[in-house]
Amino acid sequence: MEHLDLSTNLFAGEVPASVARLTALKSLLLDTNRFTGAYPAAEISKLAALERLTLANNAFAPATLPPEFAKLTKLNDLWMSNMNLTGEIPEAFSSLRELTLLRMSSNRLTGAIPAWMFRHAKLQYLYLFGNGLSGELPRSVMAVNLIELDLSVNHLTGEIPEAFGDLKNLTLMFLYENQLTGSIPAWVFQHGKLEHLCLDENSFSGDLPREITAVNLILLNLSRNQLTGEIPQSLGNLKNLKRLFLQNNRFTGTLR
16 A cells, blocks of 8 residues: 545544554645543654655644654655654754745744745745744745745744745745844845745834835734834735735834
8 A cells, every 4th residue: 555545534542553564655644633631753764765744733742753753765755743842843844855844833842943944945835933043033044935834923033034035936935923133134125036026024124115016925924013114115016916904013104
């Protein structure tokens, strides 16, 4: 058997350790059930052919991310959201170089976002929202194929790195509900592919650039920051913009 999909059912109890016998598995989808207890991390890590592993949306016992999963070097899709994960993201996971989709949202992960996440050239979708991650965003970026990045609802500090401007393929960037500071980099408002940008509920300051040319923006949320100055008239040139949120800032001037 190469593919086992038991997702979105009402299975309960523990995931049996006998899953390790299915050595030819390329995909193991167990998400969105009622599994409890400890999942058999050591046994799953023996499934060396795995390319997709989904354990999300189960009531597993609180546990740290298993370093053993670093052996699953063929994984391109790892979904471990909403499953009571705690602790830091292991450095050992840097061996998962085939990942294109990584989802670990709605857990209790702590510590800094590892620098390796922004070095993986194949990574396209990274979702870490709703954790307790802290520290500054990595300054070096080589994951230039990122399409969607959601790090919202954490405790991140510092500024948006200028190097993030190299993420030319981004269509979605959500950094809302953190503790980010400084001015919003000009490249954000000049990005050619961004469609959904949410930077609300941070402590960004300074004026917005006069020329905003991110013409593909559909959603722009800059609310609940400390932004100042006038609202640029160039916002009116964003013909695709459907939703704009600027409330709870310190903007001045007159509306035109």
